Amino acid sequence: xxxxxxxxxxxxxxxxxxxxxxxALDVPEVDLGDLLPTNxxxxxxxxxxxxxxxxxxxxxxxxxxxxxxxxxxxxxxxxCTMKYNPKINEAVARLSGFANVHPLQDESTxxxxxxLLYDLQTSLVEITGMDEVTLQPAAGAHGxxxxxxxxxxxxxxxxEGHRNKVIVPDSAHGTNxxxxxxxxxxxxxxxxxxxxxxxxxxxxxVVGPDTAALxxxxxxxxxxxxxxxxxxxxxxxxxxxxxxxxxxxLNAVMSKARPGDMGFDCVHLNxxxxxxxxxxxxxxxxxxVGVKADLIPYLPKPVLVRTEEGTYHFDYDRPQSxxxxxxxxxxxxxxxxxxxxxxxxxxxxxxxxxxxxxxxANYMMRRLEPFYDLPYNRHCKxxxxxxxHRQKKLGVRTLDIAKRLxxxxxxxxxxYFPLNVEEALMIEPTETESKExxxxxxxxxxxxxxxxxxxxxxxxxxxxxxVVSRLDETRAARTPVLRYQKx
Amino acid sequence: xxxxxxxxxxxxxxxxxxxIGVSSVDELFEDIPEKVRFKxxxxxxxxxxxxxxxxxxxxxxxxxxDTNANVSFLGAGVYNHYKPVIVDHVISRxxxxxxxxxxxxxxxxxxxxxxxxxxxxxxxxxGMDLANSSMYDGGTALAEAGMLAAGHTRRKKxxxxxxxxxxxxxxxxxxxxxxxxxxxxxxxxDGVTDIAALKELIDDNTAAVIAQYPNFxxxxxxxxxxxxxxxxxxxxxxxxxxxxxxxxxxPPGKLGADICVGDAQVFGISEAFGGPxxxxxxxxxxxxxxxxxxxxxxxVDGEGRRGYVLTLQAREQxxxxxxxxxxxxxxxxxxxxxxxxxxxxxxxxxxxxxxxxNIAKTRYAKNAFEAxxxxxxxxxxxxxxxxxxxxxxxxxxxxxxxEKGIIGGYPLGQNYDSLKNHVLxxxxxxxxxxxxxxxxxxxxxxxx
Numbered sequence: 004x005x006x007x008x009x010x011x012x013x014x015x016x017x018x019x020x021x022x023x024x025x026x027a028l029d030v031p032e033v034d035l036g037d038l039l040p041t042n043x044x045x046x047x048x049x050x051x052x053x054x055x056x057x058x059x060x061x062x063x064x065x066x067x068x069x070x071x072x073x074x075x076x077x078x079x080x081x082x083c084t085m086k087y088n089p090k091i092n093e094a095v096a097r098l099s100g101f102a103n104v105h106p107l108q109d110e111s112t113x114x115x116x117x118x119l120l121y122d123l124q125t126s127l128v129e130i131t132g133m134d135e136v137t138l139q140p141a142a143g144a145h146g147x148x149x150x151x152x153x154x155x156x157x158x159x160x161x162x163e164g165h166r167n168k169v170i171v172p173d174s175a176h177g178t179n180x181x182x183x184x185x186x187x188x189x190x191x192x193x194x195x196x197x198x199x200x201x202x203x204x205x206x207x208x209v210v211g212p213d214t215a216a217l218x219x220x221x222x223x224x225x226x227x228x229x230x231x232x233x234x235x236x237x238x239x240x241x242x243x244x245x246x247x248x249x250x251x252x253l254n255a256v257m258s259k260a261r262p263g264d265m266g267f268d269c270v271h272l273n274x275x276x277x278x279x280x281x282x283x284x285x286x287x288x289x290x291x292v293g294v295k296a297d298l299i300p301y302l303p304k305p306v307l308v309r310t311e312e313g314t315y316h317f318d319y320d321r322p323q324s325x326x327x328x329x330x331x332x333x334x335x336x337x338x339x340x341x342x343x344x345x346x347x348x349x350x351x352x353x354x355x356x357x358x359x360x361x362x363x364a365n366y367m368m369r370r371l372e373p374f375y376d377l378p379y380n381r382h383c384k385x386x387x388x389x390x391x392h393r394q395k396k397l398g399v400r401t402l403d404i405a406k407r408l409x410x411x412x413x414x415x416x417x418x419y420f421p422l423n424v425e426e427a428l429m430i431e432p433t434e435t436e437s438k439e440x441x442x443x444x445x446x447x448x449x450x451x452x453x454x455x456x457x458x459x460x461x462x463x464x465x466x467x468x469x470v471v472s473r474l475d476e477t478r479a480a481r482t483p484v485l486r487y488q489k490x
Numbered sequence: 491x492x493x494x495x496x497x498x499x500x501x502x503x504x505x506x507x508x509x510i511g512v513s514s515v516d517e518l519f520e521d522i523p524e525k526v527r528f529k530x531x532x533x534x535x536x537x538x539x540x541x542x543x544x545x546x547x548x549x550x551x552x553x554x555x556d557t558n559a560n561v562s563f564l565g566a567g568v569y570n571h572y573k574p575v576i577v578d579h580v581i582s583r584x585x586x587x588x589x590x591x592x593x594x595x596x597x598x599x600x601x602x603x604x605x606x607x608x609x610x611x612x613x614x615x616x617g618m619d620l621a622n623s624s625m626y627d628g629g630t631a632l633a634e635a636g637m638l639a640a641g642h643t644r645r646k647k648x649x650x651x652x653x654x655x656x657x658x659x660x661x662x663x664x665x666x667x668x669x670x671x672x673x674x675x676x677x678x679x680d681g682v683t684d685i686a687a688l689k690e691l692i693d694d695n696t697a698a699v700i701a702q703y704p705n706f707x708x709x710x711x712x713x714x715x716x717x718x719x720x721x722x723x724x725x726x727x728x729x730x731x732x733x734x735x736x737x738x739x740x741p742p743g744k745l746g747a748d749i750c751v752g753d754a755q756v757f758g759i760s761e762a763f764g765g766p767x768x769x770x771x772x773x774x775x776x777x778x779x780x781x782x783x784x785x786x787x788x789x790v791d792g793e794g795r796r797g798y799v800l801t802l803q804a805r806e807q808x809x810x811x812x813x814x815x816x817x818x819x820x821x822x823x824x825x826x827x828x829x830x831x832x833x834x835x836x837x838x839x840x841x842x843x844x845x846x847x848n849i850a851k852t853r854y855a856k857n858a859f860e861a862x863x864x865x866x867x868x869x870x871x872x873x874x875x876x877x878x879x880x881x882x883x884x885x886x887x888x889x890x891x892x893e894k895g896i897i898g899g900y901p902l903g904q905n906y907d908s909l910k911n912h913v914l915x916x917x918x919x920x921x922x923x924x925x926x927x928x929x930x931x932x933x934x935x936x937x938x
């Protein structure tokens with residue numbers, strides 16, 4: 004059994020092998036004992052592997068074959084917008100003039116990089132309908148927190164530091180309440196109603212003089228457009244609060260509705276979702292934040308500006324700024340990729356992106372509707388949520404359906420989220436998938452629904468074809484092994 | 491519309507609309523209230539073909555002075571190091587870079603195992619019990635370490651040495667404000683943390699003492715002394731560290747650190763105008779369940795085969811929501827992979843050799859500056875950076891240097907009033923003796 008294990012790099016290490024290449028030292032050698040205090044000279048070498056370059060390449064190639072990406076196959080993971088990651092983006096990000104520029108170089112030597120960032124900011128201002136954008140936040144959650152810190156600074160500057168409540172729908176991403184906590188707020192949850200939208204009556208009950216903000220995803224995590232957005236924004240504004248747009252689902256509304264026009268005061272975007280920065284196996288992301296005029300003074304420092312001479316400059320003279328949220332200026336490499344994408348698509352392209360993403364989602368929803376419960380039966384936007392309620396009664400859980408999909412080479416949808424749908428399956432096809440791909444996936448989903456009725460064990464025991472079967476997560480958490488230890 | 495990323499044909503569209511039971515795509519957007527519906531197209535630049543766009547952006551990139559075409563002595567937290575070519579080959583495998591967070595372990599074993607190996611290498615280098623799967627960068631990792639310490643000790647004050655990277659300190663201050671935590675700066679003395687001042691400032695409300703090793707001036711501080719003082723006050727000791735230096739320096743874990751953070755950019759990651767880089771976060775076992783971000787753990791499948799999963803997720807935002815230990819979700823997984831490949835390529839021997847070359851070349855530069863009549867500000871032990879005093883504005887000197895193809899050091903005056911006309915010079919293994927001599931000669935000429 005043991006020989007089926009994929010080898011760890013440490014297990015093929017052999018003393019004396021090397022995988023590096025350094026020039027011989029061309030200055031006098033030093034004795035570390037002379038240059039460093041005795042107690043600070045490392046005596047036990049760090050146990051890094053000793054392997055040749057081919058060993059390394061084979062090791063990581065083997066690992067890559069045990070991994071599924073968008074390039075490997077369909078990846079309809081809801082709320083994650085797993086669209087195609089264009090290759091020109093990778094080429095542009097690797098241009099030496101972008102990849103090998105130091106963030107602290109004199110501004111006069113980095114004008115090309117700054118021009119790109121400024122142009123990206125300007126494009127995102129237009130796309131969101133906001134007045135100003137910062138590119139500093141490193142990811143979506145980081146952007147959420149950045150915007151909440153700005154809202155907090157705004158209220159404090161207006162003598163309303165007592166506003167300590169952030170309202171979050173029960174269907175919200177987990178990062179929303181977590182970001183509110185990190186920004187020093189308390190979270191209040193507002194319920195969804197039977198149509199899957201925020202319950203306006205419940206919202207009325209929870210707003211008040213202590214309301215700092217409402218955080219909203221629109222369309223929400225059910226893929227449904229919050230039709231009452233104007234009323235909700237007016238309600239929050241009427242009590243002096245701010246309305247925050249979680250841009251995770253922006254792929255659903257590009258060129259159809261802008262957060263700034265819907266009454267939102269600030270927004271974060273996930274450039275690694277809508278704007279094709281690859282997800283990288285969990286990062287890096289980029290989470291720009293856009294704001295309306297009254298929040299501009301609180302933007303994180305520095306703010307990238309264009310001077311009257313047409314040069315670009317980092318402005319640190321921002322006395323009301325919340326400060327710095329990240330060293331340097333954000334995940335530049337991801338911003339380069341997003342910019343390249345926007346320039347590749349142009350205005351017509353971005354409109355088509357949203358239309359096709361929504362068309363694809365509605366098509367799949369209607370094809371699957373006869374076979375799975377559809378708790379909210381109306382047009383969806385870029386994603387939709389099915390319930391595995393019917394299959395659960397047959398002893399087949401959503402987890403089993405997800406695992407069975409692995410046997411057919413698919414990454415499963417997001418499962419058990421949002422929390423307000425029983426046995427949820429959240430499906431987001433994106434616009435870059437063809438009808439043939441969608442049909443093939445739907446056929447498999449339908450087959451699994453039939454298996455649940457006729458041969459449930461094949462679903463319950465899935466996956467059958469992967470390099471490992473279901474892993475013991477309880478054991479992993481109970482007796483954590485978080486690093487390799489030499490036997 | 492026809493576009494190479496959009497496979498929809500007119501025929502597809504028609505068939506799909508039929509199945510949905512609507513006559514146009516517009517009908518699918520009718521739930522957007524008329525009043526807020528965006529009509530028309532975004533006012534952004536028109537699309538360009540692949541070749542035309544590549545040409546334009548190549549020209550834009552060429553407007554920057556890069557560290558390949560120029561000789562860089564700029565460090566201050568981001569370094570121009572040896573990048574094994576193999577790194578880019580591995581991270582260009584799209585099974586890695588087009589994947590999401592490994593929520594489905596059966597088809598994500600490659601990513602999970604690679605990050606498990608990353609966690610192991612970081613734990614080895616830092617001498618800590620365990621490390622997480624990465625943070626955004628060294629600065630936010632440091633801020634999260636401070637927040638962890640405040641939560642763990644239930645105290646509301648953090649002491650940060652003035653020798654910690656100024657931009658990292660700024661980020662710590664922003665996070666601290668959100669949590670109503672007071673930040674107090676411990677001044678430096680001769681380029682290292684002023685121990686007497688630390689003893690004065692620390693009290694029973696101090697959650698953590700934060701130091702940097704090697705510090706922002708390149709000085710190798712005896713952090714054990716700082717750690718002892720922190721522990722006497724029952725505070726946590728947080729160390730921000732350059733992991734390359736740990737190839738030759740006693741690891742923070744052996745010097746009393748409770749949390750060690752930093753940035754693995756030094757391992758095969760491009761400077762990239764400041765990001766994406768790769769924060770790391772390592773702790774003692776005692777703090778394991780308070781770590782922010784993802785952790786990968788080893789387990790077995792039903793047949794007893796070894797495998798890896800995301801674990802201890804009860805700490806995280808998607809489970810705990812407002813009670814999570816942090817709001818972090820996306821991290822820097824691909825960069826953690828890059829750093830792993832570079833650490834693997836360097837290996838046990840290479841990291842020592844590379845770190846030693848850094849210290850030797852920096853020592854050579856220090857001697858050369860002093861021989862040329864410059865004053866080197868701090869005379870304590872150094873790693874790969876030194877502080878050189880100049881007789882005019884550093885920015886002016888750097889303007890002269892760039893004309894000679896040299897990217898000069900970091901002007902310290904912008905962060906430290908007492909260090910006007912002082913420049914932080916970084917000398918990595920990539921700098922040759924000739925390049926160092928040229929820097930000293932050009933700076934001497936610009937002085938005259």
